Amino acid sequence: MNELFLKIINMSISASWLVLAVLILRFVLKKAPKWINVLLWGIVAIRLICPFSFESTLSIIPSAETIPLNICMDTTPTINSGISAINNAVNPIISQSNTPMAGASVNPLQIIIGIYEYIWIFGMIALALYTAISYWRLRRKVDTAVRYKDNIFQSENVSFPFVLGIIKPRIYLPFKMNGQYLEHVVAHEQAHICRKDHWWKPLGFLLLMIHWFNPLMWLAYVLLCRDIELACDEKVIKELGNEQRGDYTQALVACSVNRRMIAACPLAFGEVSVKERVKSVMNYKKPAFWVIIISVIVCVGVAVCFLTNPKQDSYTLRIVVPAGSQEKFVYTDEEVSTIRNSIKIWSGDGLGDTEVILSPVNKTTETRYTATYLTHGMPVEFDAEKDTWFKIGVNMQNSTNEDIIVYVEVENVEVRIVDKINSVIKWFDYTENPSAMDDESTINLPIYPDVTFSYNQAQIIASKPFDTSELIDHTILITGMPIWNAYFADLTGDDYPEICATYTFGSGIIDSRIIIYDYAKGASYELSDRGYFDFTLRLNEADGYLYVDKTKYNTDELVETGRLVFKNNCIQIEGFSNEAN
Numbered sequence: 288m289n290e291l292f293l294k295i296i297n298m299s300i301s302a303s304w305l306v307l308a309v310l311i312l313r314f315v316l317k318k319a320p321k322w323i324n325v326l327l328w329g330i331v332a333i334r335l336i337c338p339f340s341f342e343s344t345l346s347i348i349p350s351a352e353t354i355p356l357n358i359c360m361d362t363t364p365t366i367n368s369g370i371s372a373i374n375n376a377v378n379p380i381i382s383q384s385n386t387p388m389a390g391a392s393v394n395p396l397q398i399i400i401g402i403y404e405y406i407w408i409f410g411m412i413a414l415a416l417y418t419a420i421s422y423w424r425l426r427r428k429v430d431t432a433v434r435y436k437d438n439i440f441q442s443e444n445v446s447f448p449f450v451l452g453i454i455k456p457r458i459y460l461p462f463k464m465n466g467q468y469l470e471h472v473v474a475h476e477q478a479h480i481c482r483k484d485h486w487w488k489p490l491g492f493l494l495l496m497i498h499w500f501n502p503l504m505w506l507a508y509v510l511l512c513r514d515i516e517l518a519c520d521e522k523v524i525k526e527l528g529n530e531q532r533g534d535y536t537q538a539l540v541a542c543s544v545n546r547r548m549i550a551a552c553p554l555a556f557g558e559v560s561v562k563e564r565v566k567s568v569m570n571y572k573k574p575a576f577w578v579i580i581i582s583v584i585v586c587v588g589v590a591v592c593f594l595t596n597p598k599q600d601s602y603t604l605r606i607v608v609p610a611g612s613q614e615k616f617v618y619t620d621e622e623v624s625t626i627r628n629s630i631k632i633w634s635g636d637g638l639g640d641t642e643v644i645l646s647p648v649n650k651t652t653e654t655r656y657t658a659t660y661l662t663h664g665m666p667v668e669f670d671a672e673k674d675t676w677f678k679i680g681v682n683m684q685n686s687t688n689e690d691i692i693v694y695v696e697v698e699n700v701e702v703r704i705v706d707k708i709n710s711v712i713k714w715f716d717y718t719e720n721p722s723a724m725d726d727e728s729t730i731n732l733p734i735y736p737d738v739t740f741s742y743n744q745a746q747i748i749a750s751k752p753f754d755t756s757e758l759i760d761h762t763i764l765i766t767g768m769p770i771w772n773a774y775f776a777d778l779t780g781d782d783y784p785e786i787c788a789t790y791t792f793g794s795g796i797i798d799s800r801i802i803i804y805d806y807a808k809g810a811s812y813e814l815s816d817r818g819y820f821d822f823t824l825r826l827n828e829a830d831g832y833l834y835v836d837k838t839k840y841n842t843d844e845l846v847e848t849g850r851l852v853f854k855n856n857c858i859q860i861e862g863f864s865n866e867a868n
Contacts, residue, residue: 297353495508633698746766
């Protein structure tokens with residue numbers, strides 16, 4: 288429920304920018320037909336209704352999501368309004384108010400948002416009850432109305448003409464209405480029905496009920512009602528002719544309604560700003576064709592600029608420093624790729640002056656970047672090739688018993704969130720082309736800082752400096768005759784990828800086996816059936832998972848194939864129960 292409430296707030300904030308633009312355009316487009324104003328409010332309605340939007344470089348909305356939907360879960364919650372001054376003023380207040388109290392099971396922000404959520408729901412219910420009661424009282428008044436003709440009814444219980452009904456709208460007139468005004472009043476109410484105003488006004492009020500907490504939405508609804516009446520007046524005058532303007536304005540004055548409350552219905556003849564409407568009617572001139580064309584172009588421009596979200600190339604990425612971690616670098620979960628041949632990084636919340644590094648997720652040691660010192664307020668820029676994905680690491684240790692969360696700001700990038708279980712990194716694979724087998728290959732992974740994995744045809748070795756000297760510790764992880772392929776994949780779900788490899792082994796009887804080496808735990812698991820079956824590992828490009836092909840020993844006859852999984856502390860083929868020896 289919290290996410291729905293925060294989504295509504297974000298939609299309301301985005302629509303507020305559009306409302307401000309419409310307020311300006313109503314003044315600029317004074318000579319445009321009044322239905323243009325109603326069209327502009329229709330664009331506001333679309334922004335309030337649609338929970339999603341396309342990204343565009345033409346968008347001038349400062350931020351697509353001012354309040355993150357997961358803000359309640361963050362230990363250091365922040366907003367991103369797209370305006371630095373607002374962020375700098377609001378974020379410290381949010382952080383201070385979110386300081387947890389001793390013994391509390393939830394943070395204060397969750398409680399605050401929960402309270403606001405109930406207030407929002409109460410406000411909607413109150414407005415809904417007001418609307419229902421108003422409609423019920425009005426229906427009771429017109430229950431005894433007498434048909435005048437067609438969909439026009441007269442009643443002694445009503446004091447002003449109006450339209451009521453959404454599916455089958457009816458025009459209600461008071462019995463005492465002067466006959467000289469009747470023609471103009473009926474023409475006005477029929478124009479409302481023709482323009483479908485009996486749909487648009489209730490829709491506007493429904494949106495106001497949802498966004499009642501936003502003062503700009505109340506102003507927008509009031510102006511929508513006013514513009515609906517002005518547009519309807521123009522339509523009637525255009526059809527009646529200029530010679531009847533005087534009679535029409537007299538009817539307006541005679542039927543004026545003194546309404547003190549905002550209502551979703553009905554559409555009353557003299558309901559809104561009679562003085563302004565009289566002035567508008569008397570000064571009406573048919574707009575020039577070029578004015579209409581320019582006004583429509585402006586509406587299209589407003590839709591493009593305000594119904595789309597800004598194309599984001601800057602992001603705030605979170606880095607979790609685990610409790611007790613003494614690793615030199617910790618890395619973002621997300622991966623980034625440049626869109627402009629460089630990646631610019633700033634120190635974010637919780638992160639002071641430290642080293643930052645850009646580490647390719649699927650490249651060898653030769654392309655690894657050198658750590659660069661990052662000073663708060665001063666960005667670091669790395670040159671980077673397009674279509675290459677990186678993780679950002681910071682030099683930070685944590686001697687406490689709780690995780691520490693810090694942030695980095697990144698520009699000129701697109702971001703992807705990788706499924707940790709389905710994130711397979713290919714190191715090498717020579718099963719299809721043995722003649723291309725290299726003598727040596729090395730790879731570094733951000734998740735294992737300062738570790739270099741190296742390969743020759745017979746071994747996979749992990750090399751890491753000793754803590755207290757410049758000596759290098761070399762640990763043999765896998766041996767084979769030869770090792771045919773190797774991938775990194777997190778099959779255990781602990782966020783640390785294991786080495787998954789195919790190798791041949793034996794003397795006399797030489798078979799093909801699969802091994803998983805869990806470097807984080809120092810454990811290995813093997814899938815083999817010596818002399819009976821061979822097992823070969825492969826990457827399925829269609830879904831990105833590792834698959835196992837089980838064939839009869841020393842033949843190409845396929846027995847089983849399926850996804851490589853690790854369950855119950857053993858290797859299995861998805862759907863079968865082949866256990867590791």
